[in-house]
Amino acid sequence: MTEQPPVDDVTDADMTVGEPKEWAAGVPGVLHSMDPAIKQLGVARTLKLMTSLNQKGGFDCMSCAWPDPDHRKVAEFCENGAKAVTWEANPVLVPRTFWSEHSITDLLDKTEYWLGMQGRLTEPVWKPAGKDHYEPVSWQRAFEIIGAKLNGLASPDEASFYTSGRTSNEAAFVYQLFVRAFGTNNLPDCSNMCHESTSLAMAETVGIGKSTIAYDDFEETELIIVMGQNPGTNHPRMLTALEDAKQGGAEIVAVNPLPEAGLRRYKNPQKVRGIVGHGTQIADQFLQIRLGGDMALLQAISKRVIQAEQAAPGTVVDHAFIAEHTSGYEDFVEHALRVDDDEVVRATGLTIAEIDEVAARYLKSKRTIITWAMGITQHTKAVDTIKEIINLLLLRGNIGRPGAGASPIRGHSNVQGDRTMGIWEQMPDTFLDALAKEFHFEPPREHGVDALKGITAMQRGEVKFWMGMGGNLVAAISDTQLAEAAFRGTEMTVQVSTKLNRSHAVVGDEALILPTMGRTEIDVQASGPQFVSVEDTVCSVHGSHGQVPPVAPGLLSEVAIVCELARATLGDRVPIDWSAMQADYGVIRDHISRVVPGFDDYSRRAGSKEGFVLPNGPRDSRTFETATGKAMITVNELEHVERPEGTLLLQTLRSHDQYNTTIYSLNDRYRGIKKGRHVVFVNPLDLADLGLTDGQLVDVTTVWHDDVERVLHGWRVVEYPSARGCAAAYFPEANVLVPLDSAAKGSNTPVSKAVPVTLMPTRVPATVG
Ligand SMILES: Nc1nc2c(c(=O)[nH]1)N[C@H]1C(S)=C(S)[C@@H](COP(=O)(O)OP(=O)(O)OC[C@H]3O[C@@H](n4cnc5c(=O)[nH]c(N)nc54)[C@H](O)[C@@H]3O)O[C@H]1N2
Numbered sequence: 001m002t003e004q005p006p007v008d009d010v011t012d013a014d015m016t017v018g019e020p021k022e023w024a025a026g027v028p029g030v031l032h033s034m035d036p037a038i039k040q041l042g043v044a045r046t047l048k049l050m051t052s053l054n055q056k057g058g059f060d061c062m063s064c065a066w067p068d069p070d071h072r073k074v075a076e077f078c079e080n081g082a083k084a085v086t087w088e089a090n091p092v093l094v095p096r097t098f099w100s101e102h103s104i105t106d107l108l109d110k111t112e113y114w115l116g117m118q119g120r121l122t123e124p125v126w127k128p129a130g131k132d133h134y135e136p137v138s139w140q141r142a143f144e145i146i147g148a149k150l151n152g153l154a155s156p157d158e159a160s161f162y163t164s165g166r167t168s169n170e171a172a173f174v175y176q177l178f179v180r181a182f183g184t185n186n187l188p189d190c191s192n193m194c195h196e197s198t199s200l201a202m203a204e205t206v207g208i209g210k211s212t213i214a215y216d217d218f219e220e221t222e223l224i225i226v227m228g229q230n231p232g233t234n235h236p237r238m239l240t241a242l243e244d245a246k247q248g249g250a251e252i253v254a255v256n257p258l259p260e261a262g263l264r265r266y267k268n269p270q271k272v273r274g275i276v277g278h279g280t281q282i283a284d285q286f287l288q289i290r291l292g293g294d295m296a297l298l299q300a301i302s303k304r305v306i307q308a309e310q311a312a313p314g315t316v317v318d319h320a321f322i323a324e325h326t327s328g329y330e331d332f333v334e335h336a337l338r339v340d341d342d343e344v345v346r347a348t349g350l351t352i353a354e355i356d357e358v359a360a361r362y363l364k365s366k367r368t369i370i371t372w373a374m375g376i377t378q379h380t381k382a383v384d385t386i387k388e389i390i391n392l393l394l395l396r397g398n399i400g401r402p403g404a405g406a407s408p409i410r411g412h413s414n415v416q417g418d419r420t421m422g423i424w425e426q427m428p429d430t431f432l433d434a435l436a437k438e439f440h441f442e443p444p445r446e447h448g449v450d451a452l453k454g455i456t457a458m459q460r461g462e463v464k465f466w467m468g469m470g471g472n473l474v475a476a477i478s479d480t481q482l483a484e485a486a487f488r489g490t491e492m493t494v495q496v497s498t499k500l501n502r503s504h505a506v507v508g509d510e511a512l513i514l515p516t517m518g519r520t521e522i523d524v525q526a527s528g529p530q531f532v533s534v535e536d537t538v539c540s541v542h543g544s545h546g547q548v549p550p551v552a553p554g555l556l557s558e559v560a561i562v563c564e565l566a567r568a569t570l571g572d573r574v575p576i577d578w579s580a581m582q583a584d585y586g587v588i589r590d591h592i593s594r595v596v597p598g599f600d601d602y603s604r605r606a607g608s609k610e611g612f613v614l615p616n617g618p619r620d621s622r623t624f625e626t627a628t629g630k631a632m633i634t635v636n637e638l639e640h641v642e643r644p645e646g647t648l649l650l651q652t653l654r655s656h657d658q659y660n661t662t663i664y665s666l667n668d669r670y671r672g673i674k675k676g677r678h679v680v681f682v683n684p685l686d687l688a689d690l691g692l693t694d695g696q697l698v699d700v701t702t703v704w705h706d707d708v709e710r711v712l713h714g715w716r717v718v719e720y721p722s723a724r725g726c727a728a729a730y731f732p733e734a735n736v737l738v739p740l741d742s743a744a745k746g747s748n749t750p751v752s753k754a755v756p757v758t759l760m761p762t763r764v765p766a767t768v769g
């Protein structure tokens with residue numbers, strides 16, 4: 001196996017800042033993806049993986065949840081998908097000596113980048129209470145230690161079980177089954193920090209917390225409004241769908257405080273024109289909105305729809321649809337007409353002319369899709385903002401019709417599937433009843449903790465045991481200082497991981513790391529090679545087949561880890577045959593087919609090359625399982641984020657070379673940054689107002705109502721064309737600044753996109769001789 005690569009920690013002194021790019025992908029995209037892959041994986045492994053990535057019968061890309069088109073290309077992947085595959089499948093291993101050479105205190109000083117670069121984890125390790133080192137343990141011993149701890153708790157609710165969204169349907173199903181059989185609904189997940197606002201707003205208004213479109217709808221639409229999303233980096237294959245839509249005559253409107261490269265111009269690496277030409281202009285209209293201004297914008301557009309209807313009655317609003325399928329229209333009309341344009345201008349920073357223009361585009365279009373991601377969901381008023389997206393679509397019947405609909409674009413590749421499988425602290429009774437019937441035990445009914453409440457429960461000592469099925473919650477959750485203290489206060493933390501991250505260094509009295517296989521790897525169990533299945537952002541479910549041998553012989557799959565742990569913990573307390581499920585994942589799928597609606601004949605359909613699309617009431621038949629039995633047009637009082645004098649609003653986002661807390665490199669090509677991450681992007685006029693200059697080092701401090709000090713010292717200011725008053729910095733580093741009690745109303749998602757901050761020049765301490 002490959003030797004450890006030397007990893008130097010680059011300092012900020014090496015950082016360079018250039019002009020932001022105006023276009024995304026194209027040749028540099030392809031080269032950037034293949035070059036490191038070949039170097040790190042070798043030619044044979046690269047070929048095997050890249051020719052089966054997202055292909056029928058191959059494996060599903062573990063980067064984002066973007067769907068695969070029916071007609072796949074030879075290379076149906078993007079630069080960032082290739083990075084994710086390379087990161088996982090690179091056969092560099094953490095050596096056994098690592099654990100004696102590095103204490104946990106040592107690891108605390110390392111960056112996420114350094115930790116990830118140490119290679120794949122290969123054997124279970126345990127940090128006994130009072131020790132500062134992990135030491136290798138056998139799998140059996142690891143399960144005994146965890147099982148004994150769980151069984152010693154005063155109540156099952158003293159344990160919490162987190163899931164990140166890479167986990168397959170099969171692993172997620174057995175995991176939630178184990179946790180509920182153990183006796184708790186404490187099943188927080190990354191979705192709590194991601195699209196929870198979407199799930200809530202859509203479940204309430206249209207009866208399903210998922211996209212109401214299918215992939216093909218992008219080909220039939222006339223207008224796509226992309227809100228709060230940076231597809232060029234986070235869903236690069238969406239650019240192909242946008243380009244195709246444009247070629248079919250659709251218009252595209254981008255709403256974003258930043259002029260993101262992928263929203264401006266796209267050079268398609270699959271087409272000769274993309275390689276040599278100017279590429280395709282993506283956005284016909286770019287609305288450079290202020291952070292948190294979207295609710296105001298959406299209300300203003302709806303107001304114009306209603307006004308147009310009043311000017312020409314019966315020609316604008318889809319009255320037949322409204323009458324048959326919706327409730328709340330009359331109240332909405334009254335409210336919409338009262339929307340104050342002056343407030344809208346203040347909230348959005350847009351001009352009336354810009355708002356009139358986007359309204360005119362919406363009125364002209366007969367089929368509109370609105371897509372959104374974290375720029376919408378991670379705000380205080382996120383849930384109401386998404387309800388306004390639904391309102392606007394419903395007014396013109398844009399749900400349940402070809403080429404039209406609401407399309408949240410999910411993050412993690414199987415975050416949506418994990419939810420469908422029951423990873424949620426608030427699963428409805430219908431699901432729990434089905435679980436009880438299938439497995440003959442009584443699942444707990446009381447709702448569990450979500451990600452934020454889980455941290456508070458640890459702070460209070462109510463949660464004493466914490467397990468993570470993937471992910472890196474310590475780094476991903478807000479308020480790093482408080483979150484880390486909460487984790488350190490627990491009795492045991494357990495991480496199922498592929499690679500090292502911060503959550504392995506910030507631990508309870510006792511800690512374990514259980515190394516696991518990734519989706520690229522061939523998973524052989526007692527009955528032979530297994531495959532798993534996943535659900536993408538447009539509700540299509542399909543198989544994923546590992547392609548290369550695991551990087552190390554001793555690795556267990558996530559399914560195997562859960563089944564072994566369940567046996568070690570529960571013994572025969574519940575009549576569940578974990579061994580049968582572990583030996584043959586088809587057995588798990590058979591259980592799923594009887595518990596989860598829409599999964600009949602699951603084994604066969606997941607195994608077929610095409611997979612299948614889950615039933616979806618709004619999309620298929622305009623049925624809406626809501627409180628009124630109709631799609632609900634709702635009235636939401638307009639609120640926008642006020643920015644206290646002298647402060648900026650800071651959003652925390654992703655660079656081009658990271659996957660959430662995993663840092664692939666220190667570059668952010670499209671934004672012109674090389675070899676550095678400690679930057680704050682600020683509008684030049686704001687810099688002038690604050691008396692700061694480009695390149696200066698500043699302390700970034702959160703302005704909050706408590707007396708906790710949240711500050712990042714010595715970050716470099718980068719002059720950047722962001723909306724006025726709106727700054728940006730990279731997460732996870734900037735999570736230090738996001739207050740724990742700053743959460744979206746209703747969904748409890750951290751407000752990662754609007755932190756009030758001050759910027760003050762960093763005082764360089766006089767050198768002490
Ligand atoms: N390569 C790569 N792919 C990924 C990920 C990754 O880290 N790397 N992460 C995955 C995950 S889990 C997720 S959830 C998705 C995230 O995908 P995105 O949501 O695209 O991710 P962010 O980087 O958070 O970008 C948020 C975007 O919203 C804009 N924005 C911020 N606030 C506002 C606002 O108030 N209004 C509007 N209109 N826009 C706003 C920002 O300027 C930025 O363009 O990507 C997934 N795919």
Ligand SMILES: Nc1nc2c(c(=O)[nH]1)N[C@H]1C(S)=C(S)[C@@H](COP(=O)(O)OP(=O)(O)OC[C@H]3O[C@@H](n4cnc5c(=O)[nH]c(N)nc54)[C@H](O)[C@@H]3O)O[C@H]1N2
Pocket residue numbers: 163164165166167190191193194195374378411412469470471472473475476477478496497498499500501516517518519558652653654659660661662731732734735738752
């Ligand atoms: N400030 C701020 N905070 C944010 C966000 C933001 O925009 N701003 N975004 C939020 C969002 S949208 C999300 S989704 C969360 C993400 O939060 P998480 O999902 O918790 O974090 P990740 O960084 O995706 O997790 C990476 C780790 O997962 C492990 N891993 C990778 N592949 C596998 C696998 O196949 N199996 C297992 N078991 N482990 C694996 C590796 O050890 C890796 O270190 O962060 C949230 N936090």
Ligand SMILES: [Mo]
Pocket residue numbers: 190193194195410411412
């Ligand atoms: Mo996410």
